[in-house]
Amino acid sequence: MADLSNKRIISVAITGAWPTRKDNPALPITPQEIADSVYESWKAGAAIAHIHVRNDDGTPCTEFERYKETIEAIRAYKDCDICLNITSSGGSLGIDDGNTSAQDESRIKPLRELLPEMCSYDCGTLNWMDKTIFENHPRFLEKLGEFCNEYKVKPEVEIFDAGMMYTAMRYVKRGILQAPVHFQLIMGAAGGTTATVENLVYLKSIMPENCTWGAAGLGKAHVPIMMATIAMGGHLRVGLEDNVFYHKGQLAEGNGQLVARAARLIREAGLEVATPAEAREILGLTRHVE
Numbered sequence: 001m002a003d004l005s006n007k008r009i010i011s012v013a014i015t016g017a018w019p020t021r022k023d024n025p026a027l028p029i030t031p032q033e034i035a036d037s038v039y040e041s042w043k044a045g046a047a048i049a050h051i052h053v054r055n056d057d058g059t060p061c062t063e064f065e066r067y068k069e070t071i072e073a074i075r076a077y078k079d080c081d082i083c084l085n086i087t088s089s090g091g092s093l094g095i096d097d098g099n100t101s102a103q104d105e106s107r108i109k110p111l112r113e114l115l116p117e118m119c120s121y122d123c124g125t126l127n128w129m130d131k132t133i134f135e136n137h138p139r140f141l142e143k144l145g146e147f148c149n150e151y152k153v154k155p156e157v158e159i160f161d162a163g164m165m166y167t168a169m170r171y172v173k174r175g176i177l178q179a180p181v182h183f184q185l186i187m188g189a190a191g192g193t194t195a196t197v198e199n200l201v202y203l204k205s206i207m208p209e210n211c212t213w214g215a216a217g218l219g220k221a222h223v224p225i226m227m228a229t230i231a232m233g234g235h236l237r238v239g240l241e242d243n244v245f246y247h248k249g250q251l252a253e254g255n256g257q258l259v260a261r262a263a264r265l266i267r268e269a270g271l272e273v274a275t276p277a278e279a280r281e282i283l284g285l286t287r288h289v290e
């Protein structure tokens with residue numbers, strides 16, 4: 001097997017659930033805009049696209065049909081082999097009541113029907129941005145873990161604070177998550193850990209040895225966390241979901257611009273940007289749909 005230790009994967013989080021056109025007019029909203037932004041990001045060096053969907057008015061959307069339309073628009077770019085990572089947050093980000101079995105099903109259905117290679121797996125509940133509860137009930141996490149195991153969709157285990165890492169390790173012991181786990185450290189969300197290099201070093205220190213990981217600092221911590229992550233051997237996540245600015249007071253032109261900066265930083269560090277094929281090998285992904 002080729003040595004992939006000098007490769008760094010760039011994930012791009014295209015829209016998320018929260019940023020609006022008021023925050024940044026370049027935010028992709030419609031399925032076609034999201035697909036175009038994924039394509040532009042892939043060209044700039046992204047190997048994974050993390051997908052949420054929106055209604056036409058920009059509000060967060062939980063409708064399966066909208067996911068379907070969006071994923072089909074991305075897959076219509078036949079030359080683009082980017083790995084797809086669909087959010088499992090569904091309507092849990094305070095959009096409606098997350099605590100029902102029907103809600104669990106609506107969060108899993110897009111994954112089962114559209115078979116991305118990855119999905120987000122938020123390993124705990126938190127007070128989200130001082131606005132709402134981002135609810136990930138143990139019942140839901142068990143169902144989602146079972147789904148991932150059965151359908152070979154790789155969970156990207158999102159960690160907002162240290163407790164979630166320990167939960168993930170318990171789930172590995174119980175067989176709900178499979179090693180090697182892929183962690184995505186999301187730092188700087190109000191309600192989670194702050195985005196400092198000290199906290200990044202701490203989270204890395206409690207990770208199990210047999211894992212892969214990436215990190216993203218939200219907002220102004222974006223670039224410092226990216227640089228520290230490169231230095232510490234992690235993969236990167238960028239995108240308008242996490243950060244609508246390029247520099248302080250200067251809005252990002254789009255996801256492609258944020259990906260291009262990450263790619264430059266990786267190369268300046270003497271490393272290489274992983275292609276989607278290399279990302280599949282590094283993370284052990286199963287490609288269900290060409």
Ligand code: ZN
Nearest residue numbers: 016050087241
């Ligand atoms: Zn997300």
